[in-house]
Amino acid sequence: MGEFVTLEVADGIGTIRLNRPPVNALNDQLTAELADAARAAAASDEVRAVIIYGGEKVFAGGADIKQMAEESYPAMAIRSGELQATMGLIAGIGKPVVAAITGYALGGGLELALAADFRVAGESARLGQPEILLGVIPGAGGTQRLARLVGPAKAKDIVFSGRMIKADQAHAIGLVDLVAPDDSVYQAALDMVKRYAAGPALALRAAKQAIDHGLDVDLATGLEIERVQFAALFGTEDQRAGMRSFLENGPGKATFTGR
Helix, strand or coil: CCCCEEEEEECCEEEEEECCCCCCCECHHHHHHHHHHHHHHHHCCCCCEEEEECCCCCCECCECHHHHCCCCHHHHHHHHHHHHHHHHHHHCCCCCEEEEECCEEECHHHHHHHCCCEEEEECCCEEECHHHHHCCCCCCCCCCHHHHHHCHHHHHHHHHHCCEEEHHHHHHCCCCCEEECHHHHHHHHHHHHHHHHCCCHHHHHHHHHHHHHHCCCCHHHHHHHHHHHHHHHHHCHHHHHHHHHHHHHCCCCCCCCCC
16 A cells, blocks of 8 residues: 555455554654555455554554654644544544554554554563653643543553553553463454454444544433434344344354445
8 A cells, every 4th residue: 555554454354564664663654654544444345353563573663753853843733633633543443443562662653552442462562652751742642542541640650751661561551452472463463353353344333433432522422422323223234134143043143244
């Protein structure tokens, strides 16, 4: 798809692969290509779940500091908006998304992982938001998605200190969902999303939207979002197939088409 980002599809799984050696630093070109890959994954009926992967050695080491160091406020106001918009496209993919983290996920790299639904990390992976050590703060979701995921106190510790945390520590605070051997990270992510790829795509999208949007509103509004999404699914083929299969064969045996 692009020079630094590709979308590879096999068996219903779309892998968004970052490949900008040595550390997949997020420069303007990679960010734009990542946005294109997110749009393509969201739009493709062949993609039922998504893995974001930086390769065997590193997930993403953050923003390209060489490019950023001498930037002005007006330039960064625009660039930060573009970077946030790209993370929003990742978060907005209406399909299960897992980040497969090897090596480092730092700064913008961690913010990319935070935009996924799930995170699988290698045993030697290191995660962090080191922006404070550069005299700035996270600008692509690190102060917001991180706090919502692990709570404000733990998020403040990670952001205020700029320290890197180990995979087992990240797992203990809920920052990652699974720790796997370093050479099995992609396979662990693949195993995680395989269970969703054969599921009812429209119901999965509705569930994701209800949970994500419900977190940003009061309970009554969230319940209304849920009710509308629930009722709408009674206009899908998958609802009919799922309920007929349940009545005829018992639970968990339906075949879904995604329509």
